[in-house]
Structures are given as structure tokens and as C-alpha cells.
Amino acid sequence: MKRDVEALLAIVSEEEARIVDEWLKESRVPEHQRSAAQGEATQVLRELRDALAAGADPAMLEDPRWAGLNHVLEALSSSRAAQGRTAGDTSRFVLAFKRPVLALAQRRHAGDAALLMDTVWVISSLVDQMAQHTVTTYQLTRESVIRRQQEELLELSTPVIKLWDGVLAVPMIGTLDSSRTQMVMESLLEKIVETESALAIVDITGVPTVDTLVAQHLLKTVSAIRLMGADCIISGIRPQIAQTIVHLGIDLEGIMTKASLADALGLALERTGHRIVKAA
Template sequence: MSRETEAVLQLISQHEDQILTEWQQEAGAASTRITDANRRAMRGEAEDMLRALREALQAGGDPDQFQAAAWGSLRQVLEALSRSRAAQGQSAGDTSVFVLAFKRPVFKLIQQKFSSDGVHQMGIVWVVSALVDRMAQWTVATYQHTREEIIKRQQQDLLELSTPVIKLFEGVLAVPMIGTLDSSRTQIVMETLLEKIVETGSRLAIIDITGVPTVDTLVAQHLLKTVSAIRLMGAECIISGIRPQIAQTIVHLGIDLQGIASKSSLADALELAMAQQGFTVTRNK
């Protein structure tokens, strides 16, 4: 352990309460939304970080090697802090400002304790500044990764919500599709529909593409794969929503939909499905 690092360890060990109090005040002054609950949470976060920092320094952690095992506990505390704040809707800047606020009380102590040795004082300041900067950078990196995970999960949820499988009546399911049909969405549709076929024992599925803006070769291939998977499960499929423009495009692309029942509207597909299932509809006079 270097002389400067040892001095930092002594400062945070001997003046923990003072550092925590002034750190909280500095972070609170930089925050635009602070409540009593925020203050209590901030105090707990600061205590966890300071404890992990002290343990890392006691274990001989080199501030220049922040990826080393000695700093593992501190990195975990920073990651938990960043994830928690990201889930609360706070920005990466808010979290970074909180971590950087640690500098002020420590610099104040360094100035008081080592004013007689300017060279040593500057060495300690440099160690603290470099270390806290790395801590702040770690929270930003974790925040970005967490936000990416949240966005991916939300996108997955939206995909699932945008492709519901509806049971129309006994033995018949329907999947209304809206928007662009790509590989990931097709996979979700296929998995959800096949699971529903097994769950309900349905023998017929209607895939309605009225809300699909365009049909190209890729979209058609996705549809054919879905139909093939449905047939492997022992069920049949009707594609509805074949508008004149889509019909022309399919013919122009040379896509073979032979053997697959298709209708121009969902109402026509429903009528065909009822006929295939042996249902008849009569109007009361």
C-alpha cells in the first residue's frame, strides 16, 4: 500500500461520521428533488459505499487497478446503486453527481490534515480524485447497461402484447397482427400460438394480417414458417386480410400459398372457420 493510499484509508476510518454527514449535505444540495425518505436512502447508500471502499483499501486494493478482485465488493455496491436509481427513473447524471459529491468532504480533511506537506497533500488528492472518478464511471456504465436491459424487456413485453392469441370459439383461435412482421416477432407469434393450440386443443388458427402494412418476401416466408409449424401440431390455418395490393405483391414475388386457405377479411375467415368446424349461423326472425 502506498503512502498516499494509506493516508486515504486513515482519513475515512477516523472521520467516517463527518464524511458521511458532509457527503450527504453536498449530494443533497446538488439534487433538485430531496425528501426525508431520499435523505435516509442517501445516507444508507453512502454508508454502504464507504464501508466497501474501506474494506477494499484494507485488502490492499490499488486505485489504479479498479477491475481487480479487491474492489469487487465496491463495484457490486456501485452496481446495486446504479440499478436501483435507474429503476426509479433517475438519470446517470444524478447517480454520478452523488458519487462525485464524496470528494468535497475528503478534500476538506486532506487540506486540514496535510497542509504542511504540499507534495504529499497533492498526492493524496490525486489518489482520491482518480478513485472517485472511476467509481462514478462505473455507475454510468452500469446505468447504461441497466437501461438497455429495461428497454429490451419493454420491447419484448410490447411484442407479446401486440400479438395476442384470441380464442374465438371452441376449436378456433385468432391472431390479429398489426405493424411490421420481422423475425423476432414471428418467433414470438409462433411460440405463443403453438402453446395456445396445445393448451386449448384447437384445430384451426386464423392469422389476420389486415394491420400489416406491407408484405414482402421476408414477411411471406415468416407466414409460411408459422403455417408449417401449425400444421406440424395437427392444426390448420387461415390467413385473412389479403387486400388487393397484397395479393398482387404475393403474385409478383412468386410466393406459393397453394394449400393455405386465405380470405380478404376477418369476417370471411370466421365464416369459413365456422363452416369447417360444422357450425351454422341463423338469424332469428
């Protein structure tokens, strides 16, 4: 083991209590968070010590022997991301570890300039890598949260509604893309099987524009519905959308269309043998 690594290992092994105390002061942890932060700092310090004792290379945090420390840093970053705290908060907390360790190295090796310089470099390099690892983990965690929220929003924005016996409706709101169309088709086809419905109304009143791609997605949805033995009505065909469809040369022949959801429901009831009359 190199002299600088031995020096760092000696510091973190023999000065745990002092390092943790100075670390919390440097990071300015609020009093109500001090207990949790103290536990996090102690755990990080012990995993770092164990990895150094096992011969892990301080210049390579990818070394398998750093797995324990990486796991603790990831847990620390993920928990703070879930609390809504920024990547900078986590990074600053980890970087605050540097000052107390550097101060102890200076105190111990002031008479050996070469060893002190090497030890300072090892400490700085290692702590910087630790801070960068927490930032990367934070970003991955936030991306995961955002993806999950997007999926939940998609599910909420494409509900399958039972309007009448044998009649389903899917109100489309926003832009249609491939992933959303796939989700709509899956939900609608499952509901058709579950309710044994004969008609499905796809309402595009909330779709701002219809282009060739949107029309292709609609046609795919209609085809899938027909393959299940049901029929489809597209409602919400506004004058502007009708003109766009004509200009694009999109063929909707054979597909029932209506200007409004109310008109589509009236047609669906008629097709299923129902009639609505006013009470006397």
C-alpha cells in the first residue's frame, strides 16, 4: 500500500469521531437533521475505511471493492432526491468531508512535504469522485421519478369509459404519439374483452392538431378494435380537422365519424338497437 493511502487510512481509522463532528459543522446541517446526517456521515466514513483497508484504488471508484461506499452514496442521494432536495445539496454535503480530513493530514504530516502533498491529492481526488457519484445517482433517480410520473399521467389522460351497455369511449387529450397510442390500444382492447362491447368511440376533441402521423395512429387503433370484433366511431371532427384530413389525402372511408361526442353516442345507441325518447 502506498504511503499516501496508508496516511489516509490511518486518519479515517483513528479520527472517526472528530471527522464526523467537523464534517457536520462544515456542511452546516440544521439541528433537526443532525442525527440523520451524523448516521449518514459515519456510514460513509466506515465504508471508505473498509475499502481502503481492502486495498481499493482511491483513483478508481469503479473498483468492486468500493461497492459498499458506492451503495451508501447512492442511498444517500436517492433519499434526498425523493425529499425534493437538489443535487447540489447532496454534493455539498459530501464535499464538506474534505476539509476536516485535509486539516488532519496537514497536522500529522506537516514535516513531510512530499507525503502531505500526495495525501492531499488522494483525499481531493477521492472526495471529488464521491461527490460526482452522488450527482449522477441523483440525476438517474430524478429521471426515474419523471418517467414514472409521465406514465401515470398517460394513464390518467387516456381513460376508457363505459357510456352505455356495449358502448365504450376514449377521450383523447393532447398530442398522440406511438407510445400513447399503444397504451390506448391496450387499455381499450382489454376493456372491450372485459365488457364484451360492440362499439368504441374515440373522441379527438382534445387533440389540438391532426397530421399524417396522428391519422396513422388513429387508423391503427380502429384496425385493432375491428380485429377484436367491435366497431369504432371517431368523434370530435371539427371543421379545421376535416379540412386538414382532406388536404393530407388521408382516407377515412369506411370509418364512422361524428362532429361531437354527443352525436357519436346517439349513433352508437342507434347501432346497438337503443332509442332515447323524452319522458311524457
